[in-house]
Amino acid sequence: MPYVNIRITRDGATPEQKAELIRGVTDLLVRVLDKNPATTFVVIDEVAMEDWGVGGLPVEDYNRSLEQPS
Amino acid sequence: MPYVNIRITRDGATPEQKAELIRGVTDLLVRVLDKNPATTFVVIDEVAMEDWGVGGLPVEDYNRSLEQPS
Amino acid sequence: MPYVNIRITRDGATPEQKAELIRGVTDLLVRVLDKNPATTFVVIDEVAMEDWGVGGLPVEDYNRSLEQPS
Amino acid sequence: MPYVNIRITRDGATPEQKAELIRGVTDLLVRVLDKNPATTFVVIDEVAMEDWGVGGLPVEDYNRSLEQPS
Amino acid sequence: MPYVNIRITRDGATPEQKAELIRGVTDLLVRVLDKNPATTFVVIDEVAMEDWGVGGLPVEDYNRSLEQPS
Amino acid sequence: MPYVNIRITRDGATPEQKAELIRGVTDLLVRVLDKNPATTFVVIDEVAMEDWGVGGLPVEDYNRSLEQPS
Numbered sequence: 001m002p003y004v005n006i007r008i009t010r011d012g013a014t015p016e017q018k019a020e021l022i023r024g025v026t027d028l029l030v031r032v033l034d035k036n037p038a039t040t041f042v043v044i045d046e047v048a049m050e051d052w053g054v055g056g057l058p059v060e061d062y063n064r065s066l067e068q069p070s
Numbered sequence: 071m072p073y074v075n076i077r078i079t080r081d082g083a084t085p086e087q088k089a090e091l092i093r094g095v096t097d098l099l100v101r102v103l104d105k106n107p108a109t110t111f112v113v114i115d116e117v118a119m120e121d122w123g124v125g126g127l128p129v130e131d132y133n134r135s136l137e138q139p140s
Numbered sequence: 141m142p143y144v145n146i147r148i149t150r151d152g153a154t155p156e157q158k159a160e161l162i163r164g165v166t167d168l169l170v171r172v173l174d175k176n177p178a179t180t181f182v183v184i185d186e187v188a189m190e191d192w193g194v195g196g197l198p199v200e201d202y203n204r205s206l207e208q209p210s
Numbered sequence: 211m212p213y214v215n216i217r218i219t220r221d222g223a224t225p226e227q228k229a230e231l232i233r234g235v236t237d238l239l240v241r242v243l244d245k246n247p248a249t250t251f252v253v254i255d256e257v258a259m260e261d262w263g264v265g266g267l268p269v270e271d272y273n274r275s276l277e278q279p280s
Numbered sequence: 281m282p283y284v285n286i287r288i289t290r291d292g293a294t295p296e297q298k299a300e301l302i303r304g305v306t307d308l309l310v311r312v313l314d315k316n317p318a319t320t321f322v323v324i325d326e327v328a329m330e331d332w333g334v335g336g337l338p339v340e341d342y343n344r345s346l347e348q349p350s
Numbered sequence: 351m352p353y354v355n356i357r358i359t360r361d362g363a364t365p366e367q368k369a370e371l372i373r374g375v376t377d378l379l380v381r382v383l384d385k386n387p388a389t390t391f392v393v394i395d396e397v398a399m400e401d402w403g404v405g406g407l408p409v410e411d412y413n414r415s416l417e418q419p420s
Contacts, residue, residue, distance in 0.1 A: 013243060015120045015128070019127070026123065027126065039179070041122070041141060042122075042123035043123070044121040052211070052321070052322075053298075053301075053322035054320065059211065071149070072148045074147070076143075092337065094172065095165060096335070096336035098168070102164065110335070112334075113327055113333070116331070147393060158263075158268065178264070179264075181263065183263070184262075187393055193368075193393070194389075195388050197372065213283055228400055228403075228408065232406060237406065250405070252403035253403070281409065282356060282358045283357045284355070286353075288379075288385070304374075308371060308375065309358075313363060334351055
């Protein structure tokens with residue numbers, strides 16, 4: 001009975017793509033660990049850009065910093 | 071000083087029901103483990119239906135699949 | 141299909157007490173929100189004392205600080 | 211830059227199986243959402259049987275209850 | 281490659297304050313544990329007041345209870 | 351009343367370093383958001399190397415792959 005939490009930045013994932021993630025992760029747990037899909041939960045959290053940091057910066061600022069000529 | 075995270079699908083829990091969950095979980099931790107309620111946190115996350123998967127499907131599709139005649 | 145995560149410091153909770161937490165939380169979700177117990181997960185994490193901080197201190201140091209005469 | 215947390219009961223997953231989960235989830239996020247694998251984290255938590263509840267019971271008791279003739 | 285999740289009640293944190301949290305936590309992990317900032321994630325979750333409980337009450341009710349003359 | 355969860359790979363953080371993380375994160379929340387330290391929790395999870403993946407590989411394999419001459 002696995003519980004999987006997928007956290008991604010909110011940048012336009014569609015319901016179809018989310019359904020594909022749910023199916024893909026569940027299939028993987030069935031195939032690799034023989035888990036029962038009926039008791040496999042997959043929960044997706046979309047996180048606003050301003051709430052996700054990397055490299056010490058909010059993610060949009062971080063991405064811009066990578067694009068800068070040095 | 072327990073931290074409890076309750077994750078449920080977003081399908082209409084009222085503020086009163088949430089307050090009842092908070093009180094109930096806190097009382098349980100006080101009764102069973104003698105925890106101090108003043109340092110017991112209960113955080114409820116409501117998750118959109120399209121973001122919760124079970125049986126390899128988003129939860130609404132999954133519920134419909136159970137209702138199908140085979 | 142709720143998922144509940146209970147995080148407590150590791151200070152001697154017995155398997156019987158954990159079973160009581162699992163039963164109590166599940167009963168609460170059934171009673172308040174009419175959830176299905178068969179798809180209600182409760183996961184308990186015991187956290188070592190040195191890994192839990194409050195008041196800016198590891199929890200044992202914090203508890204000692206409260207006992208000090210000022 | 212996704213973060214994925216896979217929580218499973220501790221019942222013998224091997225390092226090879228864990229590596230297969232890590233690879234599979236990462237490939238899925240690359241394929242479905244075009245994420246960068248270098249900033250995709252997958253963290254696996256194995257949870258002791260006595261700490262995982264379902265149906266109001268620790269998981270081993272729950273599994274036994276399903277096997278009982280009624 | 282640390283992952284840090286900061287959960288706070290939703291009561292007006294600005295994007296600038298969030299950026300300061302992201303920078304501060306990242307700097308701390310670099311300084312104390314020599315972590316690489318490029319693979320340090322900080323994710324902030326703002327939680328609605330009615331979804332955060334302490335002392336057995338939703339947080340606004342709890343705060344009011346502390347202000348009451350006894 | 352913030353809750354902060356710091357997840358790092360298990361590679362030798364000392365109790366003193368953990369205490370420094372707890373103090374640093376708490377001070378940051380007090381300074382930036384004027385939070386009350388007495389209700390600020392910081393929980394550190396150390397994760398075994400084989401349970402942490404990045405770039406589609408367990409972290410030790412990933413680090414080795416970066417060191418390879420191409």
